[in-house]
Amino acid sequence: MLIEISAFAAEHLDGDQDMSALGLSKHTEPQEALMRQIADSSVEVQVRKEALAALRQKLNDGDPVYNATEQYTKAVEDGLAARNAKTTRQRYGDHLSYKNFRTRVWNTLSDDPMPPLNDLLPAEEGDVDGDDDEVLMGGSRTDYRCPLSISTMKDPLSSTVCSHSYEREAIVAYLQQHRDHVTCPVNGCRATLRRSNLQENPSLKREAQAYARRQERKRLQAQAGTSSIVD
Numbered sequence: 506m507l508i509e510i511s512a513f514a515a516e517h518l519d520g521d522q523d524m525s526a527l528g529l530s531k532h533t534e535p536q537e538a539l540m541r542q543i544a545d546s547s548v549e550v551q552v553r554k555e556a557l558a559a560l561r562q563k564l565n566d567g568d569p570v571y572n573a574t575e576q577y578t579k580a581v582e583d584g585l586a587a588r589n590a591k592t593t594r595q596r597y598g599d600h601l602s603y604k605n606f607r608t609r610v611w612n613t614l615s616d617d618p619m620p621p622l623n624d625l626l627p628a629e630e631g632d633v634d635g636d637d638d639e640v641l642m643g644g645s646r647t648d649y650r651c652p653l654s655i656s657t658m659k660d661p662l663s664s665t666v667c668s669h670s671y672e673r674e675a676i677v678a679y680l681q682q683h684r685d686h687v688t689c690p691v692n693g694c695r696a697t698l699r700r701s702n703l704q705e706n707p708s709l710k711r712e713a714q715a716y717a718r719r720q721e722r723k724r725l726q727a728q729a730g731t732s733s734i735v736d
C-alpha cells in the first residue's frame with residue numbers, strides 16, 4: 506500500500522511550497538490522516554493491553570480484584586486521556602509506521618535526506634523546540650542513537666512492541682545476557698522485549714546513515730571554519 510502511495514505522490518507533485526517543505530503534498534493528505542489514525546489505534550491497543558496486564562498482575566499477586574470491568578474501563582480511559590493530552594510531536598514523532606510513511610513521501614518529493622521527523626511536525630505548546638541538538642535530547646533527534654551504545658545506529662533493529670530502535674549488535678548482546686527477556690532499555694518505556702520482537706528497519710537504517718553523513722559534513726565544515734579563522 507505504501508509503495509502505491511509513493512507512486513501516487515510522484516505522479517501528482519504539486520507546487521505547494523509550504524507543504525513540500527514539510528514533506529507533505531495535498532495529494533497525500535488523506536493518507537497522512539489515515540496513518541495518524543492507524544498510529545492512534547495501535548496506541549489504543551497498547552493501552553488496553555497494559556490495562557489487562559495490570560489486572561492480571563493483581564490476580565497473580567493474589568490481590569482481590571473487585572469491579573474488574575470498571576477498573577479496566579477506567580484504566581483505558583485514563584491511558585487514552587493521557588495520550589490525547591500529548592502534542593502532535595509526542596504522539597507521532599517516533600511512531601514507527603507513521604515515520605516510515607513520512608519518510609517514503611519525503612523521499613518521493615525530495616532528493617535531500619529527510620530531516621528529523623519532529624522538524625516536519627510544527628511545534629505546539631508543550632514541545633521543547635530549538636535548533637540545538639542537545640535541547641531535543643529525548644526527542645526525535647536521538648532516534649538515530651542507540652539507547653544502549655549511545656552512538657548513531659549503523660544497523661538498527663526496531664521493536665514491534667514499542668516505538669524504539671537499537672543497534673543490532675548491542676540489543677542482541679543485551680538480550681543474550683538476559684535470557685531473551687528484557688524491559689526496553691529506553692528510559693520510561695515498560696515494553697518487554699524478546700529477540701522475536703525485533704525487526705529490520707531499512708528506512709531507519711537509511712535515515713541514520715544519512716544523519717551520520719550530515720553530522721560528518723557539519724564536523725568537517727566546522728573544522729574548515731576553525732582553521733580559516735586561525736589562518
Ligand SMILES: [Zn+2]
Binds near residue numbers: 690696
Ligand atoms: Zn521501548
